[in-house]
Amino acid sequence: MFEKINAHASQCANFSATEFEIFNALLEIKKVPKKTMLLQEGDICNFEAYINKGCIRSYYLDENGFEITLQFAIEDWWVSDITSFHDHTPSNMFIETLEDCELLCLSPAKKDLLLQQVPKFERFFRLLVQRHLSAVQKRLFHTIAWSAQDRYLDFICHYPAIPQRVPQHYIASYLGISPEFLSKIRSKLSKSQH
Amino acid sequence: MFEKINAHASQCANFSATEFEIFNALLEIKKVPKKTMLLQEGDICNFEAYINKGCIRSYYLDENGFEITLQFAIEDWWVSDITSFHDHTPSNMFIETLEDCELLCLSPAKKDLLLQQVPKFERFFRLLVQRHLSAVQKRLFHTIAWSAQDRYLDFICHYPAIPQRVPQHYIASYLGISPEFLSKIRSKLSKSQH
DNA sequence: TGTAGTTCTTAATCTAGTTCAATGGACAGG
DNA sequence: CCTGTCCATTGAACTAGATTAAGAACTACA
Numbered sequence: 001m002f003e004k005i006n007a008h009a010s011q012c013a014n015f016s017a018t019e020f021e022i023f024n025a026l027l028e029i030k031k032v033p034k035k036t037m038l039l040q041e042g043d044i045c046n047f048e049a050y051i052n053k054g055c056i057r058s059y060y061l062d063e064n065g066f067e068i069t070l071q072f073a074i075e076d077w078w079v080s081d082i083t084s085f086h087d088h089t090p091s092n093m094f095i096e097t098l099e100d101c102e103l104l105c106l107s108p109a110k111k112d113l114l115l116q117q118v119p120k121f122e123r124f125f126r127l128l129v130q131r132h133l134s135a136v137q138k139r140l141f142h143t144i145a146w147s148a149q150d151r152y153l154d155f156i157c158h159y160p161a162i163p164q165r166v167p168q169h170y171i172a173s174y175l176g177i178s179p180e181f182l183s184k185i186r187s188k189l190s191k192s193q194h
Numbered sequence: 195m196f197e198k199i200n201a202h203a204s205q206c207a208n209f210s211a212t213e214f215e216i217f218n219a220l221l222e223i224k225k226v227p228k229k230t231m232l233l234q235e236g237d238i239c240n241f242e243a244y245i246n247k248g249c250i251r252s253y254y255l256d257e258n259g260f261e262i263t264l265q266f267a268i269e270d271w272w273v274s275d276i277t278s279f280h281d282h283t284p285s286n287m288f289i290e291t292l293e294d295c296e297l298l299c300l301s302p303a304k305k306d307l308l309l310q311q312v313p314k315f316e317r318f319f320r321l322l323v324q325r326h327l328s329a330v331q332k333r334l335f336h337t338i339a340w341s342a343q344d345r346y347l348d349f350i351c352h353y354p355a356i357p358q359r360v361p362q363h364y365i366a367s368y369l370g371i372s373p374e375f376l377s378k379i380r381s382k383l384s385k386s387q388h
Numbered sequence: 389t390g391t392a393g394t395t396c397t398t399a400a401t402c403t404a405g406t407t408c409a410a411t412g413g414a415c416a417g418g
Numbered sequence: 419c420c421t422g423t424c425c426a427t428t429g430a431a432c433t434a435g436a437t438t439a440a441g442a443a444c445t446a447c448a
Contacts, residue, residue: 062339070331083328086321115317122316123309127280129320133327134277137264140334144370145256148405168426176338181405183427342435361395375435377397 001029005050005104008076012124019118026110030103038079039095045084047105051077054101055165059173060093069174072162078128098166148177149185195223199244199298202270206318213312220308221298226291232273233289239278241299245271248295249359253367254287263368266356272322292360342371343379 002024009015009023030049032038039045041061049056056073058081070093073079084091085108106114114121142151152175156163163171169179177185196218203209203217224243226232233239235255243250250267252275264287267273278285279302300308308315336345346369350357357365362380363373371379 060335060339066339068335068338070335082324083331086324119313119316122313122320126316126320126323129323129327130276130280133323133330136327136330136334137277140330140337141254141262141264143334143337144262145254145260167424178406179426180407180428184405187427363395372436373396374398374437378435381397 001052002027002104004052004076008050009124012127013120015118015120019120022117023114023121026114027104027106028110030101030105032097032101032103034097034099034101036097036101037094038097039081039084039091039093041092041094042090043084044088045081045091045095046107048078048080048082048085048111049106050104051075051079052102052104054097054103055099056095056097056101057166057170058093058095067170067173068176069170072159072166072170072174074161074165082129098170143176148175148181149189151175152182152185153189195246196221196298198246198270202244203318206321207314209312209314213314216311217308217315220304221300222304224295224297224299226295226297228291228293228295230291230295231288232291233275233278233285233287235286235288236284237278238282239275239285239289240301242272242274242276242279242305243300244298245269245273246296246298248291248297249293250289250291250295251360251364252287252289261364261367262370263364266353266360266364266368268355268359276323292364337370342369342375343383345369346376346379347383 002020005027006015006020006024009020015023027050032054034054038047038049038056039058051073053075056079057069058071058073058079059067059069061067071079079095081091081093081095083089084093088108115125142154146154152171155171155175168182172179172182175182196214199221200209200214200218203214209217221244226248228248232241232243232250233252245267247269250273251263252265252267252273253261253263255261265273273289275285275287275289277283278287282302309319336348340348346365349365349369362376366373366376369376
């Protein structure tokens with residue numbers, strides 16, 4: 001149950017067997033069916049979830065009720081609304097399972113406990129957030145500087161597993177374009193390949 | 195010299211006088227004239243700079259040579275390319291002073307030393323990066339979901355000091371629009387107010 | 389003081405991407 | 419087996435914002 005998450009943590013720092021035990025004991029195992037809302041706008045996010053198995057999407061709603069996908073998360077990723085989680089403020093995002101999921105969840109209280117008992121995890125979480133920040137900065141740059149087609153090609157190149165697991169209009173909402181336009185891009189691409 | 199940065203650090207954790215001394219001793223004071231390049235594409239970023247005084251801009255170049263401003267940083271902010279700084283990889287951004295600056299800089303080696311000697315700073319930097327991540331996520335959402343005019347109004351509302359200190363076409367490149375279009379938005383707004 | 393560089397504005401034309409509407413396929417529930 | 423719902427596709431009309439070009443205002447500094 002904990003092999004994957006422990007291997008994942010090992011990439012950032014060296015933990016002893018005892019430290020892993022403390023860590024694993026604080027994680028809550030959750031099995032969640034697909035199409036479950038883990039967080040809704042207005043909720044205070046009380047988890048950071050590591051995905052052992054499954055697929056999850058986080059998104060915002062704009063003023064016209066359109067969805068903007070912030071993240072697709074699959075095995076070996078974390079999902080949360082860090083702002084809401086850390087400041088205990090109401091979230092303005094939604095988090096939803098797209099498949100049956102097996103999650104390892106950390107509550108704010110247990111995260112504090114973990115950081116007290118094994119301060120080395122401060123480093124682990126700092127590096128995690130840093131990597132996340134790099135990725136979002138890069139995506140922001142691409143959203144501004146690249147055409148929709150280039151963003152789509154980059155997406156399927158970097159996340160080849162995702163298109164097979166999530167509906168196409170969610171990908172459009174991740175790329176910041178309408179589903180119709182994504183469809184046109186795809187048909188144009190498939191024509192130009194023959 | 196160190197009052198501001200120490201007050202800034204105090205918001206995240208309680209440090210003793212001795213801990214502040216260690217911290218301050220590791221900071222390198224730099225006075226830099228305006229229009230100085232602190233980092234260029236291809237360089238490895240060797241600083242995290244706290245701005246005591248001045249104004250700095252970081253930006254990317256797209257394939258056509260157009261600038262995309264990632265950040266305007268003024269007093270009490272940090273600038274760096276965290277990806278390059280932490281992974282010691284060549285940067286793909288530029289960092290440039292827009293005014294004469296007084297900076298407090300941390301090199302990778304000195305940051306490591308600081309974290310070893312005062313591990314509490316792990317928490318400080320983690321919270322810093324987290325806040326930064328929240329801000330970039332929000333900006334990404336706005337870039338996708340909002341019109342250029344709404345983004346501009348949000349910008350001048352949240353950063354009223356910036357437009358007075360930086361040329362307008364840099365703001366356009368931050369908002370992800372052409373300078374001409376920003377000019378149109380502004381003239382439209384000023385007309386609609388009379 | 390002149391001259392060159394830089395910044396901002398305005399207007400005409402163009403285009404990437406949206407919106408709306410219609411169609412057909414896939415599939416889940418009764 | 420039918421039927422409703424959800425999704426992807428296609429095409430026509432439209433629009434936010436880009437591009438190009440030109441002129442005006444404002445530095446800066448020799």
